[in-house]
Amino acid sequence: MAASNAGDRPYDLVLLGATGFTGGLTAEYLADHAPAGLRWALAGRNQGKLEAVRDRLAERNGSLADLPLLHADAGDAGSLAELASQTKVVATTVGPYLEHGEPLVRACAEAGTDYLDLTGEPEFVDRMYVAHHETARATGARLVHACGFDSIPHDLGAYFTVQQLAADGPITTPVTMRGIVRAGAAFSGGTFASALTAMSRAKQMKSAMSERKAVEPRPEGRRAKPVGGKPHKDPLLGYWLLPMPVVDPLIVARSGAALPAYGPDFRYSHYAGTKTLRYAAGGALGVGAIGVAAQVPPVREFLKKRVPQGEGPDERRREKSWFTVDVVGETDGRTVHARVSGGDPGYTETAKMLAEAAMCLALDDNPESAGQVTTAQAMGDALLARLQTAGIDFTVL
Secondary structure, three states: OOOOOHHHOOEEEEEEOOOOHHHHHHHHHHHHHOOOOOOEEEEEOOHHHHHHHHHHHHHHOHHHOOOOEEEOOOOOHHHHHHHHHOEEEEEEOOOOHHHHOHHHHHHHHHHOOEEEOOOOOHHHHHHHHHHHHHHHHHHOOEEEOOOEOOEHHHHHHHHHHHHHHOOOOOOOOOEEEEEEEEEEOOOOHHHHHHHHHHHHOHHHHHHHHHHHHHHOOOOOOOEEEEOOOOOEEOOOOOOEEEEOOOOHHHHHHHHHHHOHHHOOEEEEEEEEEEOOHHHHHHHHHHHHHHHHHOOOHHHHHHHHHHOOOOOOOOHHHHHOOEEEEEEEEEEOOEEEEEEEEEOOOOOHHHHHHHHHHHHHHHHOOOOOOOEEOOHHHHOHHHHHHHHHHOOOEEEEO
16 A cells, blocks of 8 residues: 555454445454455444344354444544545444445545445446546555445356356457346345436436546546447347346446456446346346336435345345356357355345455455556455455366
């Protein structure tokens, strides 16, 4: 870190938001899997709730009875600056990030502190790039958004597939790639709230994207872009595909722009996959209906209450949940079909991904990077290895 003595800081990693549902799962994962030497802490604004989380963690791991608890309030810039100055890495589960996220991003960028979140909000990611990327580059901070199911399986799934395409040498021809998501799981309240907010802010999202394009440099001599597709039946997989207007293809394309290994011309499309046309049509109608409802504030708030944030399914239901992301990459007449798969995507695996990414930034030998970066760009092979060890499967079919 160029502008900070990170080694002198008392903590390697601080988790903000552990009193919420997904934050609590992330804390439990750290309690079970953090190495003995990791210096970590919990942060939040309610001391009593933090103590209750610590008590729960101590039941899992007795060495955590004295786990440090730090005061930090998402609305108090001073407390966030103090938090960022004490640690190498901050991971936050406090969303929606458009409402609560920027003060912490600013504090981390200015302090040279690595930052991770679970956002799926393209507008937030673009606004943070415009406002804080250059500051983070100067201080050495790595600002890594979308470190849960949005968008690690897709970003690292594409990264893994590119590695297979390049097994016999560097890629010199255009690459077309598609990611197809399937899942059997309860919907995350935080993801649903973020989606509703994004659907209600189409104009602001477009404006933020334009502002980013005006200042973001393009790769020299190369191209990488997300490509919107149309509903169709996949000739290789046999699934009916429904385009997904989410943050994932933007993240994947940014990795493609940042990493020359993706070749001279990289294009990525993103879909939900269903086995029958009936389900695909129903999904399209459902997304369209939610999009219309999101434009009406009272209806939007009603829908948010129907899938509340900070709550989630019980352990038994999560254990039955699953996800797959099929990634098909094609170049120079060759096709690679890879698959990323795991358990409950919205909660259990998201907590695992965030925790492993945070430990990866804090402890591992990662590629040199700074500013707003993707998981593939910031961590690449190190995070891929961590996730495979943690039980998320990356295979070639």
